[in-house]
Amino acid sequence: MVGIRLRWFEYSIVCILVLNRVLQLTAAVSAELFFKPFNVSYDHRALIIDGKRRMLISAGIHYPRATPQMWPDIIDKAKEGGADVVQSYTFWDLHEPVKGQYNFEGRNDIVKFVKLVGSRGLYFHLRIGPYVCAEWNFGGFPVWLRDVPGIEFRTDNEPFKEEMQRYVKKMVDLMKQEMLFSWQGGPIILLQVENEYGNFESQYGQKGKDYVKWAARMALGLGAGVPWVMCRQTDAPENIIDTCNGFYCDGFRPNSYKKPAFWTEDWNGWYTTWGETIPHRPVEDNAFAVARFFQRGGSFHNYYMYFGGTNFGRTSGGPFIITSYDYDAPIDEYGLLSQPKWGHLKDLHAAIKLCEPALVAVDTSPKYLKLGPKQEAHIYSKVVRTEHLNSRQSGNEIICAAFLANIDDHNDATVTFRGRVYTLPAWSVSILPDCKNVAFNTANVGAQISMKTPDSGLPYFSNTTGTAHLSLHKEVSYLSKSWMTLNEPIGAWGVNNFTVQGILEHLNVTKDTSDYLWYITRVHISEEDMAYLEANPMPVLFIDKMRDVARIFVNGQLAGSKVGKWVGVAQPVHLVKGSNEIAILSETVGLQNYAAFMEKDGAGFKGKIKLTGLKSGEIDLSKLLWTYQVGLKGEFMKFYDPDRLEMADWLDLSPNAAPSVFTWYKTYFDTPSGTEPLAVNLGCMGKGQAWVNGHNIGRYWSLVAPERGCQETCDYRGAYDHDRCATNCGKPTQSWYHIPRSWLKTSGNLLVLFEETGGNPLEISIKLHRTTTLCGQVSESHHPPLSTWSHPQGKRSIHHEAPEMHLKCDNNHIISDITFASYGTPHGSCQKFSQGHCHAHNSFAVVSEACQGKNSCTISVSNSAFGSDPCRGVTKALAVEARCVASSNAGFSDL
Numbered sequence: 031m032v033g034i035r036l037r038w039f040e041y042s043i044v045c046i047l048v049l050n051r052v053l054q055l056t057a058a059v060s061a062e063l064f065f066k067p068f069n070v071s072y073d074h075r076a077l078i079i080d081g082k083r084r085m086l087i088s089a090g091i092h093y094p095r096a097t098p099q100m101w102p103d104i105i106d107k108a109k110e111g112g113a114d115v116v117q118s119y120t121f122w123d124l125h126e127p128v129k130g131q132y133n134f135e136g137r138n139d140i141v142k143f144v145k146l147v148g149s150r151g152l153y154f155h156l157r158i159g160p161y162v163c164a165e166w167n168f169g170g171f172p173v174w175l176r177d178v179p180g181i182e183f184r185t186d187n188e189p190f191k192e193e194m195q196r197y198v199k200k201m202v203d204l205m206k207q208e209m210l211f212s213w214q215g216g217p218i219i220l221l222q223v224e225n226e227y228g229n230f231e232s233q234y235g236q237k238g239k240d241y242v243k244w245a246a247r248m249a250l251g252l253g254a255g256v257p258w259v260m261c262r263q264t265d266a267p268e269n270i271i272d273t274c275n276g277f278y279c280d281g282f283r284p285n286s287y288k289k290p291a292f293w294t295e296d297w298n299g300w301y302t303t304w305g306e307t308i309p310h311r312p313v314e315d316n317a318f319a320v321a322r323f324f325q326r327g328g329s330f331h332n333y334y335m336y337f338g339g340t341n342f343g344r345t346s347g348g349p350f351i352i353t354s355y356d357y358d359a360p361i362d363e364y365g366l367l368s369q370p371k372w373g374h375l376k377d378l379h380a381a382i383k384l385c386e387p388a389l390v391a392v393d394t395s396p397k398y399l400k401l402g403p404k405q406e407a408h409i410y411s412k413v414v415r416t417e418h419l420n421s422r423q424s425g426n427e428i429i430c431a432a433f434l435a436n437i438d439d440h441n442d443a444t445v446t447f448r449g450r451v452y453t454l455p456a457w458s459v460s461i462l463p464d465c466k467n468v469a470f471n472t473a474n475v476g477a478q479i480s481m482k483t484p485d486s487g488l489p490y491f492s493n494t495t496g497t498a499h500l501s502l503h504k505e506v507s508y509l510s511k512s513w514m515t516l517n518e519p520i521g522a523w524g525v526n527n528f529t530v531q532g533i534l535e536h537l538n539v540t541k542d543t544s545d546y547l548w549y550i551t552r553v554h555i556s557e558e559d560m561a562y563l564e565a566n567p568m569p570v571l572f573i574d575k576m577r578d579v580a581r582i583f584v585n586g587q588l589a590g591s592k593v594g595k596w597v598g599v600a601q602p603v604h605l606v607k608g609s610n611e612i613a614i615l616s617e618t619v620g621l622q623n624y625a626a627f628m629e630k631d632g633a634g635f636k637g638k639i640k641l642t643g644l645k646s647g648e649i650d651l652s653k654l655l656w657t658y659q660v661g662l663k664g665e666f667m668k669f670y671d672p673d674r675l676e677m678a679d680w681l682d683l684s685p686n687a688a689p690s691v692f693t694w695y696k697t698y699f700d701t702p703s704g705t706e707p708l709a710v711n712l713g714c715m716g717k718g719q720a721w722v723n724g725h726n727i728g729r730y731w732s733l734v735a736p737e738r739g740c741q742e743t744c745d746y747r748g749a750y751d752h753d754r755c756a757t758n759c760g761k762p763t764q765s766w767y768h769i770p771r772s773w774l775k776t777s778g779n780l781l782v783l784f785e786e787t788g789g790n791p792l793e794i795s796i797k798l799h800r801t802t803t804l805c806g807q808v809s810e811s812h813h814p815p816l817s818t819w820s821h822p823q824g825k826r827s828i829h830h831e832a833p834e835m836h837l838k839c840d841n842n843h844i845i846s847d848i849t850f851a852s853y854g855t856p857h858g859s860c861q862k863f864s865q866g867h868c869h870a871h872n873s874f875a876v877v878s879e880a881c882q883g884k885n886s887c888t889i890s891v892s893n894s895a896f897g898s899d900p901c902r903g904v905t906k907a908l909a910v911e912a913r914c915v916a917s918s919n920a921g922f923s924d925l
Contacts, residue, residue, distance in 0.1 A: 063215030064148030070212050070219045070256045072271065076290050076329035076390060077257070079153075079212075079219065083390035085324065087379050088115035088155055088332035090295070092164070093143040094124055095339025095355055098136065099772035100365050101143055103841075104337050105150050107361055111372055112379025115219070116147045117155040117294070117332045119162040122197055123172040124345075132200070137342070141208050148210070148217035155332065157222035157294075158201050160194060165301045165351045167344060168621040169628060173542040176629040183629045184227060186237040186244065195248050198223065202252045213255045222294070223249040226262040226275060230626040239265065246270045261294040275334070277311075277750050280322035291327055295334035296320065298371070299358030300752035303350045304619070304763050305733035307756035310358050312746035313371040314458070317378045317472035319750075321459035324382055325408045325433035327395060333375075337361040340768045343726040344545060344719075347623030349578045349595060352764045353728030364707035364768055364799045366482065366840055373477025373836070380816040381470035384463035385431035388412065401445040404438040405454060409465065430465035439748035457747035468813055473746075476812045478837050479860045481803035484709050484766045509710065509781065509794045510697040514680040518692040518784065519663055520586050521550050521613040526666075527659040533652050536616050536634025544661035545719075545729075547634065549614040551654045553605070553641060560607045562645035569644055571612070571651075573599035574637025579617035581786070585610055588691055591787075596636065603641075612651070614639075619729065662784065664694050670721035670782040689716075689788030699796065700777040704916050705842050706798040708774070713765030714794060716787030723780050725773045732762045732789075769796075800843065801914050805860035806835045808891045809907040832892035837881055839914035844885050846915040851877040853896045856909035863909045868901035877910055885917075 068080035076083040089108035096104060108116060124138045134141060147154050161184060162170035175181065181189040202221075210216035223245050231238040242260075246267040249258045259271040264285055266272035274282035275295035282291055298316045300309035323331055338357030346353060356363040360372035367373075382389075388410040399407040411430040436443045436454035443454045454460060458473035533549070540547050555563075563569065571582060571589075575596045582589045582601050590601045603612070616634045625631060641649040668674045680696065702708065710727075712720065717731040740759035783791060814831035839845055851873040855866030870876075876896055881887035891908045893899040900906070 063209070064145070064151070064217055065212070065215050067215045068212050072257055072290055074287050074290060075327075075393065077219070084114070084329075085382060085386045085389050086114045086153070086330045087112055087382070088117045088330065089113035089336030090117045090332055090334045091337045092118050092121075092335070092339060092355075093140055094121055094137040094345070095341065096137070096337070096365065097770045097772050098139060098142060100770065101146050104361060104365055105146055105152065107365075107367065107372075108336055109150050109152055111336075111360060111376045112383070113152065113336065115153040115155055115330075115332070117157065118143070119157045119159055119164055119166075119170065119225075120201055121162065121164075121166065121170050122160040123166075123168060123170055125201075126172055126197065129172075129174050134204075141204065141210070144205070144210050144217060145208070152217060153212075153219045154210075154217040155220040155222070155294075156201075156205065156218055157225065158198050159222070159225050160197050161225050161227075163225055163624050165341075165347050165355065166623055167347045168542070169347065169623040171628065173537060173621070176537070177541075181629060183627070184224075184230070184238075184241065185234045186240040191241075191244060191248075194245075198249065199252055202254050205254075211255050219256055221249070221254055221256055221258045222261065223258055223270075224260055224263065227260070228263045228265070231263075231265075233626045243267055259292060259294065273330075278319045278322070279328065280319070280326045282328075290329045291323075292330040293323055293328055294330075294332050296323075296331060297752075298333050298360070299335065299338070299356070301357065302352045302354065302763060303348060304352055304731050305350075305735060306763060307735045307739050308358075308758040308763070309752045310744070310755045310757050311750055311752075312744055312755060313374045314473050314475060314746040315750050316371070317374055318457055318459055318746075320375075320378060321382075321433060321461060321472050322435060324385070324389065325396075325435060325459060329389070333360070335359045337365070339363055340728065342728055344542075344620070344729070346620045346729065348620040349618065349622065351620050351623075353730065353767060354764055362482075364709070366707065366799065366801060367480065369480035369801075370475050370477035374475050377470055377477065377816055378461075378472065381461040381463065384469060384816070384819050385410070385461065388429045388431035388463075391429055399447070401434065401447060402436075402443055405434070405436050405443050405445050407435070407447055408433045411465065432462040432465045434460040434462065463819060469816055469819060470813060474812055476806075476808045476833065476835070478835075479805040479807075480801045481805070481861070482800060483802050484711065484797045484799060507795050507797055508792070509699050509796045511685075511792060513683040513695050513697045513791050515683040515687070515696075516664070516669065516678050516680050516694040517690070518694060520583050520692060521548055521611065522657055522659045523663040524659065524666060527657055529655055529657045531653065531655050533635055533639060533656065534658060535632045536618065537621075537632050539658055540660050542618070542621065544665055545618045546661050546665075547616045548657075548659035549616060549635075550657040550659065551612050551651060553610045553612060553649065553651070553654075555605050555607055555610060555644075557607065559605075559645050563605065563643070567643060568602040569605060570642050571599070571601045571603050572638070572640050572642060573614075573635055574639075576616070576635050577633055578619040579615075580635075581615040581617070583611075583613040583615070586613075619731075664784055669694050669696070669784075670726070670780075671724050672780050673724075675780075683791070685792065689790060691786060691788050693785050693788075695783045695785060695791045697781050697791070699779050699781060701771070701774045701779060702796070702798060704798060704918070705771070706800040706840070706916070708769045708771060709766040709797055709799045710769055710781070711765050711795045711797070712767055712783075712789075713762050715783065715785055715789030715791065718784040718786050720767065720784075721780075721782045722769050722773055723775070725770075727767055727769055730764070730767060732765070735759055735761060735763050766797075766799075768799075800916075801840045803861065804837050804839065804845070804910075804912045804914060805863075806837055806910045807856075807859075807863075807907060808833050808835045810891055810905050812891070832890045832895070835889045835891055835908055835910065836886070837889075837910065837912060838886035841885075842917055843914045844883055844917045845881045845887065845912045846883075846919075847913040848874060848878045848882060848910065849913060850909065850911040853891075853908045854900045854906055855904065856907060858909075861911065863911055868904055868906065870896040870898070870900040872896060873908075877908075877912075881910075881912060 071078045260266040261273040263272045273292040273294040279293040335357040338355040338359045362368045391412040392410045396408040409432045455473035460468045461470045577595045581591045584603045592599045622631045639651045712730040737760045744755040812833035815834045818831045850863045853870040853873045854868035857864045
């Protein structure tokens, strides 16, 4: 009996332990549930989430273009800006750099990123691709993929389909394993297979059409349990949603009535290439495009990009895409808000959300009214059954939302809608959540303007008047006056070089492990040749075609360089009697990211390389023996690695040293105090790459943009393209480069540069990237704050609410000074304000009391806020300019 009791006791203990373990596992699983599990489907009108149609705003954020330490703040700012969804590609080349070897660490930790999004209560749209374009190196394909026998990319080709399916399945299975799909309690509500294939499908003929059908079947067969999309794919199969990418998608209709209208890429900016101007898209036009999309039946909209970030390392594609991927986004490359774009779009999103009940209730197309030659209204109205709270009674209620558009790109218009008169600025949309009162107009910007230092290259344009002005600190904070230097060998440097006859294709040799590949051969010049050369022009080295950069050295001396994409080279060369070494350095500056038949594009040289101008005639160098050397000695020896510095014989750099080509530089610097992002100015250098504490911060190149092509004023009205409103003419395309704070120590940070063309590292400077100046300009005629529409005590009378000015410094910063304030009729634009004939004498005092010493403030634009009416019968405005400083520096000058 005692034995039985003991066994029963032991059994009970085991049961308790097992139960405890089950509870622990349940708690662990519950902790990972970001939502109560829900299903996602769709109908002809919208995505259906947990049984309800939704109007969704998505923010494009690419996880590897920021550090994990930056992710939470960026996601939070996207949510605060009104986003419901975060969208990102996956990057095959990062996750599988070597076939079968996966990397999900650091900036590649997509699982961590998706979980952070879910933890903020946001949904996720995962664009697996695996081709992504994205101005990313090789469009996201790993370069090893082109070496698979018999492969042809993105067509009905078995080797490619096998590799593609393996990767897509890997990503879907990973998300399932991590419980990240909506039906598992995760945030993922949408997936994407392929990307803009419709742009190239016709070049593949029938095999392209078959590939589209296969890709759809393959994706659907993975059992992800959420809808799939294909963007720019008009022949997307029945169970795949085809979507729109572009500057405008209000006229887009999917290829079936059963599918909703989705906008997967709203290009709120554009990418930048070396030696070109920086594109800028005015927020008035961007807001107009978004409002028109929802006005005309759209339901899912994504900003490409909401945060662009940085092309760290060698990730930028192109070729010739710069290191910054700021993309004129609402959140800048460093993670700070870009104003007024972020604030104006935030208000737009709030206005659309006010309309959501009506937008999702209407099954058919909205009612259309023509209000004028180029003015129109779309009305979403429906009678719905309502249940009254605390009562068994029910009744009918009309929900109604309207959009009034003026698509005239020159003239404002006055229209009558439902018995009321409305003024519509040119190229604008007014949003009426109740079909009566205007909550928002896309052309009336009331959000603050933020001026930052260092120079972003994107000046503020005051609509169609005024001149662009930038706030820049004038002091120069040189990084270091103590540098060391080391020369990079010209030509072959290691035992891993090899010699073969003929010209090899660049990527076949490097496998993209480096930008650089040396081609080296020798040419013998006889006495007869020398006598001939003395009486004739210099011989010329011809290359039929090359890309992206070729540098030609003869006997260790630079003869010349050429930049271009599959362009010819004709370089005069100086030869000596006897043996002459010709060394040609082929350089890539980002691999092709957008084209058909990408596996055939390659790099380096095509056609013949020949030498002309000799007595014996033309020499076809292509048939000679060539020695190949992949990469730089400094790359191989990792001169940039803090743990390998003793592997090289560094020498002190003389302050009077002349700029030299193919040189390594290093120095140490301390991290500036504070929390602001950091930028290093490499505008004094030529071309190369930079590392901080072993992290590659990207390529740098001081190519200058053309003098012409920029506008003194930017007129947002009319259809936008990336050449409109260009900025930065006559300046280096990029001078400032982001150094993430998480890559830094308090002191003793190692900066290493490889410089190709010559520069002066002694002039390199470092600055905090922060908002230094705020401006606001709000009129009495602006609309009341959108919070008026959803007041906790019920909707207040909109007619009795005054507009408001909101000012906010960066996090951990406060408003230190009010440098201008005028309520009345102020003139000018940001940093050029002046008082008008009407001015409230207490303007400065009122604004200072409301704002000074605070991170943010709100000021009512009304007579009551300033005590009296300074000029009756005149529409008044409030203009303010303020300075921001770090809160730790409050009371001290920051200059």
